[in-house]
Amino acid sequence: MNDGTFYGGGGGFLAGGSPFGSGSGSPGGGQRRGAAAQSLRPTTIKQLLNATQMHSEADWTINDIEVGQVSVVAQVISVQVQTTNCQYVLDDGTGQLQARKWVEADNENEEEKTGGIIENTYVRVLGNLKFFNNRKQINATHILPVKDPHEAQFHILEAATVTIALEKGLPRPGEQKPAVANGHANSSAYTAQSHTGAMNSQFAHLPELQRRIVEFIMSQPAKEEGVHVGAIARAVGGQAHAISEALDRLMDEGHVFTTIDDSHFKVSI
């Protein structure tokens, strides 16, 4: 997977929509409340054990970053089948946590209830963190057996990648430092960052010419009909057919679209 598409839209994957929004050091700035609830974040059990919430209905946070659904890969220590649910004790080496998956009460078949999950195997558990009888647990929506042992290794690396990206911003190709590196951005730095920062994360992987076209269109005042190709050519310079080719490519990949006619372009965000 290439970094661009992996993190590009970012929406559902990284909590808080744009990693720059939630990672840029404004803890408690809940302007995007609810966005995190729609996301799925890979974590370790230790991170879940250390997660906190302000009150029983609030979103959980890991190091001040909101988290919605979580994904954990861990060893199954025990399986306990009950009438209405199955309980699993999970251990990923960073700690132990119980997961509970609700099942159809009238299902008599024990194996169907556990989904064939057995002890001392790896599973991937998706769900929400909850308090139950004053103990943290995962309310699991899915519990899936891990079939390839590399998945457990991958999960650790993915959890680390997402954690560092949320806390420090994403690395961007061709740049020395992420714009959010200094968490205490003053207002002017913040406006600059919210514009170019979001843009770069999404378009940084594009070839030079295409990126400059996108940047130019975005720098123009927002108008219904978008930006005329002539204005793009003047701003970007170079050969007409190269620009037209770059625009075709940008359209093919859905980054820009034509508006009132074939000569006016807008950026899809």
Place this chain on the structure above:
Amino acid sequence: MSELVSPRVNAARIGDYIGRTVRLTGKIVKTEHDTLILQASDGGEVQVRLLRDADVGSPYIEVIGSVLDASTLKMQAFINLGENLDMKLVNDVVELWHDPRFSKMFL
């Protein structure tokens, strides 16, 4: 909580955890009746004292066990990991686990 933690280790790091529980991923070199020799992800060999009746099958396994000395584990449980495993990846994960920059996640 600390007694429920089992860090991922390679042969070189086992000595740092004497008396504690660790996870060692490796390839079985040979099996005797109550011990086996496991080649860890850094290439070092570790002796594992087996649980009674442990049905250790696949060449790659993860042993959860307590550290007796710098080259010996006493098995508490194990996970079969099949016939193919990228041991360089496993070793990189072990090192990441111990990287102080990620201390809030792992150790």
